[in-house]
Amino acid sequence: MDEQPALELRSVSKRYRLRDGGELAAVDSLSLEVRRGEIVALLGPNGAGKTTAMQLALGLLHADGGEARLFGGHPELLATRRRLGYAPDAPLFPKALTGLEVLALHGALLGFPRAEARTRAARFAEEVGIAEPARRKIATYSRGQQQRLGVALSLLGEPDLVLLDEPTAGLDPAGVAAMRELLAGLRAQNAAVLLNSHLLSEVERVCDRVLFIKGGRVLRTHDMRVQGRRLEIRLANAATMAARLPEVLAGATVAEDRVSVDVDAEALVPGIVRQLVEAGGEVLEVRLAGAELEELYLHIVEGQQ
Amino acid sequence: MTPIVSWPVARATASARLRSAGPWLIGLVFTIAGAVRAELHGGGTETFSGPSAIWFVLLTFGLGTAILSEEIESGHAQLVLLRPLTRAAWFGGRLAGACLALAVFCVTAWLATFVAAVARGYGFDPMRFPALVLGILWGCAWLSVLACLGAFMPGWTNAGALSAVVLAWIFLVGTIGLIRPQWVPILQEVTALLGPQNPLVLLDPVKPRRDFGPALYDLLWLFGPWLLGVAILNRRELARRRA
Numbered sequence: 001m002d003e004q005p006a007l008e009l010r011s012v013s014k015r016y017r018l019r020d021g022g023e024l025a026a027v028d029s030l031s032l033e034v035r036r037g038e039i040v041a042l043l044g045p046n047g048a049g050k051t052t053a054m055q056l057a058l059g060l061l062h063a064d065g066g067e068a069r070l071f072g073g074h075p076e077l078l079a080t081r082r083r084l085g086y087a088p089d090a091p092l093f094p095k096a097l098t099g100l101e102v103l104a105l106h107g108a109l110l111g112f113p114r115a116e117a118r119t120r121a122a123r124f125a126e127e128v129g130i131a132e133p134a135r136r137k138i139a140t141y142s143r144g145q146q147q148r149l150g151v152a153l154s155l156l157g158e159p160d161l162v163l164l165d166e167p168t169a170g171l172d173p174a175g176v177a178a179m180r181e182l183l184a185g186l187r188a189q190n191a192a193v194l195l196n197s198h199l200l201s202e203v204e205r206v207c208d209r210v211l212f213i214k215g216g217r218v219l220r221t222h223d224m225r226v227q228g229r230r231l232e233i234r235l236a237n238a239a240t241m242a243a244r245l246p247e248v249l250a251g252a253t254v255a256e257d258r259v260s261v262d263v264d265a266e267a268l269v270p271g272i273v274r275q276l277v278e279a280g281g282e283v284l285e286v287r288l289a290g291a292e293l294e295e296l297y298l299h300i301v302e303g304q305q
Numbered sequence: 306m307t308p309i310v311s312w313p314v315a316r317a318t319a320s321a322r323l324r325s326a327g328p329w330l331i332g333l334v335f336t337i338a339g340a341v342r343a344e345l346h347g348g349g350t351e352t353f354s355g356p357s358a359i360w361f362v363l364l365t366f367g368l369g370t371a372i373l374s375e376e377i378e379s380g381h382a383q384l385v386l387l388r389p390l391t392r393a394a395w396f397g398g399r400l401a402g403a404c405l406a407l408a409v410f411c412v413t414a415w416l417a418t419f420v421a422a423v424a425r426g427y428g429f430d431p432m433r434f435p436a437l438v439l440g441i442l443w444g445c446a447w448l449s450v451l452a453c454l455g456a457f458m459p460g461w462t463n464a465g466a467l468s469a470v471v472l473a474w475i476f477l478v479g480t481i482g483l484i485r486p487q488w489v490p491i492l493q494e495v496t497a498l499l500g501p502q503n504p505l506v507l508l509d510p511v512k513p514r515r516d517f518g519p520a521l522y523d524l525l526w527l528f529g530p531w532l533l534g535v536a537i538l539n540r541r542e543l544a545r546r547r548a
Contacts (some may be wrong), residue, residue, distance in 0.1 A: 016548070020430060062543075062546045078389040081387055088383070091380060091384065092380050093376075094379070096325065098316060101320065109314070109385065153384065257503065
């Protein structure tokens with residue numbers, strides 16, 4: 001990993017002036033960093049300040065306090081923008097142009113020769129699953145297709161840093177699965193990704209760190225890699241195994257027909273399952289979940305027990 | 306050095322403008338109006354004068370309507386401006402794109418007039434070409450004014466407000482002309498200063514002019530509002546980011 005974070009927010013604050021003369025703290029002393037090869041998610045309720053945080057990082061909004069840096073430099077440096085991809089929530093595009101034309105325009109703005117820009121346009125339209133609609137005028141696109149086009153735009157320059165604001169909003173299940181693959185691909189390319197999503201199951205699957213945000217403040221940072229994941233094993237004979245479980249699997253708990261145990265690494269799963277089977281467990285289903293992000297979310301953000 | 310025109314933006318703008326039905330319809334009437342008036346001593350000015358001039362102005366205003374606001378309000382401008390280009394280059398690209406689209410319509414209309422003139426047996430007159438250049442310059446100067454207004458006016462109001470001001474001025478001049486006819490020459494002089502001039506007076510076969518005054522004046526109206534528009538856009542965008 002690079003020493004320098006791809007994205008860094010240092011105690012940034014942003015207040016909006018309200019019509020009644022008051023102020024609203026959209027982001028309050030928020031600090032975060034995203035390094036290359038890392039996928040970080042912002043989780044929080046609507047109005048938590050996630051989009052504002054992204055816009056502050058990009059320089060689309062100026063912070064009242066604190067500092068935003070991309071690759072160690074000012075976000076508005078033109079050289080920095082070459083390394084950047086951003087897909088906003090609910091993007092809109094010129095309706096008279098086709099998706100391929102918009103992609104080619106952005107390719108040309110990134111400095112690619114026209115032929116190369118067109119080739120990339122076709123390639124990324126295909127990668128996000130809009131190869132056919134991309135030939136049509138954007139006026140005919142559905143919300144999901146515009147969303148996919150926005151994601152394709154963010155990936156066009158094969159950036160080192162990608163910011164995705166609700167990229168799965170309006171996508172069908174196939175689109176969500178494709179998005180997951182794209183994110184995995186970005187990690188493989190050593191790109192840094194800052195993701196804003198409400199789809200906890202997807203965040204759980206792909207992210208390395210999660211920042212829970214509310215009222216513009218980071219309530220807690222959860223490291224999915226260090227703090228482990230939960231292994232759930234459904235047993236046909238859970239009731240009979242319950243008594244013997246402490247000696248078979250330390251730290252495991254039983255609820256109904258499920259045995260749950262925290263694991264530090266995916267590689268440990270086969271050994272645990274083998275242990276259970278050897279001890280007489282009749283395994284019906286094995287599921288490696290995240291650290292129960294939904295539970296954490298409800299506990300941290302909504303204050304539920 | 307940072308370019309003042311983003312040509313990818315200009316191409317995309319021209320492409321989008323040339324696909325709108327409105328400008329095509331007006332452009333068609335503009336072309337026919339010029340061709341119908343083709344004459345021996347017109348020198349190509351028929352395309353941009355008389356009844357054709359009305360369609361030319363309508364076409365120019367149509368192409369300049371919401372020239373910046375449609376991108377700003379849709380949010381696409383935000384995405385474009387996250388690319389390595391300056392706001393000045395984006396502004397220049399939008400303006401240049403509208404000018405390119407206007408040039409396409411002007412060349413078509415001018416060619417139609419030229420062909421009509423030849424078909425009527427007036428022969429080839431090389432002096433028709435300057436009329437095309439001057440006509441495009443005139444239109445581009447108005448587009449620059451519309452772009453400048455678009456830097457701070459929402460939606461189509463840039464063209465709407467400018468049309469209202471132009472019509473109000475024409476009405477005012479007409480009314481004053483009826484009440485005080487002796488003021489008409491002064492008002493005509495003042496009118497010539499309030500916006501781009503029609504540089505085709507340079508090609509007037511009856512009273513030819515040897516100076517380039519109106520053309521230079523239109524160049525001023527092309528670059529002046531352009532510069533002012535960029536300054537306004539920058540100021541407004543920075544204010545929005547700080548708000």
